[in-house]
Amino acid sequence: MVTVSTRVDGDPSTRHGAEKRRKSPLGSRWTPYLFAAPAVIYLVVFQAFPLIQELRFSFTRTSLYTPNDNVWVGLANYLSVIGSSTFHQTVQVTIVYVVVCVVGAVGVGLGTALLLNGEFRGRGVARALMAIPWAAPAVAVALIATWMLNAQYGVVNRLLAAVGLAVPGGLILESPGRALPAILVTTIWELFPFCSVVMLAALQGVPQEVREAATMDGAGPWWSFRVVTWPVIRPTVDLLVLLMTIWSIRRFELIWLMTQGGPVGTTNTLVIDLYSTGFQLFDLGKAAAIGMVGLVVSLVVVIAGRFVSRRAEQEVSR
């Protein structure tokens, strides 16, 4: 299911193809462009054009009330963003959020995939149920999480109290120390099933005979995992880390609806900061600058990540 090798496309100028192409007027060298054009034009209009617009905003003073009335201010927005201490906190929160989400989601995903791998009764049902959190809409997840974490009536507080771990005042989402962990747990809960399902598919590629041979040779479960399983699923793990990184940097609804970045900015990720700067402080120029800085950071992270994973692959194949 998860193919990592890049398939080499057939050469279009084979004798065979060239003959046919001459016959039909539509089957010319323009054919692929005609097929690709609608989607490409669509994305240029609704993604590239707004992105350029946003880039332009970042060099202007623009209010949400008058988005077409911009005053060019050069790098002022960037300087004020980078110089502010709240932005440093935002970057820190974002890094913690992304790293913990990625490690947590991929880790729990791998753990549950190993649990669900192999033969047992009810496996199909178990796999299906495990995917539920991933399918639930973020808005609904935020609603139920907020209710479960409610200070007075939330089931989490009641259970914590029952085992003697009661939180003072029951404050979780309202507490600077506990809001981010609570949001992290919720996010990982939402993300891990996807990792689990993808990892399960990858585990089907692990040669069972080799595992059994390793066990017979006296390899413990950990050793046989490291030597036999890990090399097979490694590319999938890399891919999941990449996807989870992108998704975590982008994540908005869950955090916004649960805490709006508070209390005192402890859950204020770049995307939340970008939105609240634009829609609560009405400062579109600064919001755009935050967004651009975030975009550059995530591009660097993703490119570096791919580079590292390619290098690792080469090392392995050598």
Next chain:
Amino acid sequence: MRKNPIGTTARVVGVLVALGLAVFPLYWMFVTSLTSDHNLFGNHVQLLPDLSRIGVYAHALVSQDVVRWLRNSLIIAAGTCLLSIGLAVPVGYALSRFSFRGKGSVALGLFLTQMLPEALLVVPLFAFFRTLGLIDSLPGLILADTAFVLPIVAFILKGAIDGIPRELEEAARVDGCRPLDVLTRINLPLIAPSVAAGAVIAFFSGWNEYVFAVTFVSDPSKQPASVGVASFIGELSTPTQTLMAVALMYTLPAVVFYLIAQRHVVAGMTAGGVKG
């Protein structure tokens, strides 16, 4: 492994714990919707749903808002689904079957757009849509939502077409079939499961979408369920049971359809990430 009873027991316990954690929040949504005020706000924790209170669902549906929310969500989702499939099928075909100048850039562009957060583009899109008169309109939301799900659907369909033997369509071309006919008559029927998976993803990205809906729509009659359910958070006037009932009615379709299409959805999404 099979000979080790301790390992087997540990696995069973592990699976049950993991399943419990995965399912509990939605279960709790259900239980809360069927719990009396007395138990909800008293000291006693009710762990099982009181099925005699099932009328709360009918009651929630009678409220005009909920039906309208779900209807608007349905329109947005269906529109996003149709538009995404319509745009993704040809581009997926072009990426899979042809080699042309700029192909790499198209694939890279599709991959990179997945990195753009909705919150980044919401302002320029708002300004753009206002000049087009697409504010407070469901078609406007369909256009915005499609832009964000189109790349994923395109990769799913490209991956599916990659899996069909080329010989089939080459035979058809020898018989004088034009490229568009080759796509619609030969390839599409063969990739029907992947088209369905792409359709499910696109449908529910429209169904779930919140940022554009809450920003672009101020007319209550145009609000979808995502905005409606979100408005419940921190709200005190609506009974908690009703909130949970509505949220569950909004959640269940997504869960059920995702479960059905799960395998193809995952295959397509990972293919997009790897080959982009």
